[in-house]
Amino acid sequence: MPFNSIFRENLFEDQVMVVSGGGTGIGRAIARELAGLGAMVVIASRAAEHLEPTRAEIAAAGGKVAAFPLNIRDEENVKATLKRVVSEFGRIDGLVNNAGGQFNAPASAISAKGWHAVVETNLTGTFYMARAAYECWMREHGGAIVNIVAEMWRGFPNMSHTGAARAGVVNLTQTLALEWAEHGIRINSIAPGLIDSSGLKTYPAVIQDRIASMAAEIPAQRMGTESEVSAATIFMLSPAAAFISGTTLRVDGAGSLYRLQGFTIPDHEPWPVYELDED
Ligand code: ADE
Numbered sequence: 001m002p003f004n005s006i007f008r009e010n011l012f013e014d015q016v017m018v019v020s021g022g023g024t025g026i027g028r029a030i031a032r033e034l035a036g037l038g039a040m041v042v043i044a045s046r047a048a049e050h051l052e053p054t055r056a057e058i059a060a061a062g063g064k065v066a067a068f069p070l071n072i073r074d075e076e077n078v079k080a081t082l083k084r085v086v087s088e089f090g091r092i093d094g095l096v097n098n099a100g101g102q103f104n105a106p107a108s109a110i111s112a113k114g115w116h117a118v119v120e121t122n123l124t125g126t127f128y129m130a131r132a133a134y135e136c137w138m139r140e141h142g143g144a145i146v147n148i149v150a151e152m153w154r155g156f157p158n159m160s161h162t163g164a165a166r167a168g169v170v171n172l173t174q175t176l177a178l179e180w181a182e183h184g185i186r187i188n189s190i191a192p193g194l195i196d197s198s199g200l201k202t203y204p205a206v207i208q209d210r211i212a213s214m215a216a217e218i219p220a221q222r223m224g225t226e227s228e229v230s231a232a233t234i235f236m237l238s239p240a241a242a243f244i245s246g247t248t249l250r251v252d253g254a255g256s257l258y259r260l261q262g263f264t265i266p267d268h269e270p271w272p273v274y275e276l277d278e279d
Pocket of ligand 1: 100
């Protein structure tokens with residue numbers, strides 16, 4: 001497999017991993033790296049047009065991959081999809097809840113419909129996925145779940161819906177880590193900060209510019225990479241994280257810690273980048 005990783009070869013041999021939103025951006029990076037490490041990877045998304053190119057590139061590289069259509073907001077669809085994974089591939093060792101979505105708007109302008117849509121996708125959809133994985137495989141066999149959330153620790157202006165939903169996922173992560181510990185299930189979250197991912201390119205140019213200028217306010221003095229989020233996710237799925245559950249790991253260049261409290265980080269060289277070559 002040509003996909004690069006800092007982790008050891010065949011780390012996930014004979015394991016089945018489900019990555020929601022695995023067709024694009026951070027989800028694609030995670031799917032590629034998992035496949036490169038020997039996993040059978042099921043990428044699942046509502047947008048079929050996002051799935052096929054990623055399925056094809058992983059398959060062409062010799063990876064084990066399947067692409068399933070999935071609407072995480074539809075509980076019956078979620079249950080049927082994860083059952084299908086077990087019936088076709090025999091197990092679910094890891095679940096990465098990466099699918100999500102939001103739109104930029106001040107709280108005063110978000111309709112009830114828009115609010116519910118974002119909360120259903122990011123919070124309820126994550127709950128449906130985790131519980132379906134629990135019911136159809138992990139209750140009996142254990143497993144690892146990783147939820148991809150967002151940097152919302154100091155509030156999330158113009159993103160109140162997703163900030164609230166992601167904060168909900170952080171707490172859900174803690175609760176499920178306790179409720180499902182007896183089943184050998186570990187569940188953790190990853191909170192990416194400002195990441196230079198294809199997801200950013202879906203925002204209007206003016207917002208993209210604003211986001212790019214925010215990189216100067218991150219102690220690392222740069223945006224993060226998809227590879228850096230993928231590495232943290234792979235770590236959480238791996239046996240190296242065997243004693244870690246209920247946590248949320250910030251992958252944000254210390255951006256969530258930084259405020260002007262009479263302390264300014266001097267201008268410095270941006271931190272060295274960790275980024276996998278595409279081939
Ligand atoms: N990506 C964004 N929204 C989604 C949804 N409802 N289901 C699956 N993937 C998604």
